[in-house]
Amino acid sequence: MYQLGVRYMPSLIVIGSLSAFGAYYKTREALWLYGAATLTSVIPFTFLAMMKINNYLNGVLKDTKE
Numbered sequence: 840m841y842q843l844g845v846r847y848m849p850s851l852i853v854i855g856s857l858s859a860f861g862a863y864y865k866t867r868e869a870l871w872l873y874g875a876a877t878l879t880s881v882i883p884f885t886f887l888a889m890m891k892i893n894n895y896l897n898g899v900l901k902d903t904k905e
Contacts, residue, residue, distance in 0.1 A: 848885065852878055 859875035862868075 844885075849882070852881060 855878045856875045859871045859878065863871035863875070
């Protein structure tokens, strides 16, 4: 599942963030900026926290198969 997410996540985040910035530009409501910031913050969290956990779990899974 993680490999599938890595494939699609960056493009979805970029499209979503650009859409949120566009909505902010059109409406001038700050909530759109908060949404764009939240969406953009998913990338570092995924690569710093989730990747480490996923690699650990894959190692445990590999050890149990052998």
